Amino acid sequence: MDAPSNRIRAGDQDRERVATRLQEASGEGRLTLGEAEDRLAAAYAATYVDELSVLTRDLPEPTPPRPSRFPVPLRVHAVVVAVLSALLIARFAVSGAEFFWPVFPLFWLGVSLVAHAAVRARGRVVPY
Secondary structure: OOOOOOOOEOOHHHHHHHHHHHHHHHHHOOOOHHHHHHHHHHHHHOOEHHHHHHHOOOOOOOOOOOOOOOOHHHHHHHHHHHHHHHHHHHHHHHHOOOOOOOHHHHHHHHHHHHHHHHHHHHOOOOOO
């Protein structure tokens, strides 16, 4: 039996991560179709992690995606506020009231949106 090696064996997640990076590099035009195919075949055939690192050594590190300034929950909240505001204003226009009564609910809808944005900006919210 051979002596134990100090090399770390590659797992399926390691191979998939490298394959994804190679596909992205091919899509960016950094690798030709032939190079991408050869490297993908080598990635799926790799046994050790150091064999995988050789395949992406000449590629730049992927840039992490920038977090959205307006995450989905905040955008949904803004859409709800906009729809409710439009409905309140339409109701006012139809009612023929002399006093613009939607100003009070519109104010509180705006406050709720600003408070939501402030809480998310502080980072004290569980990401969903």
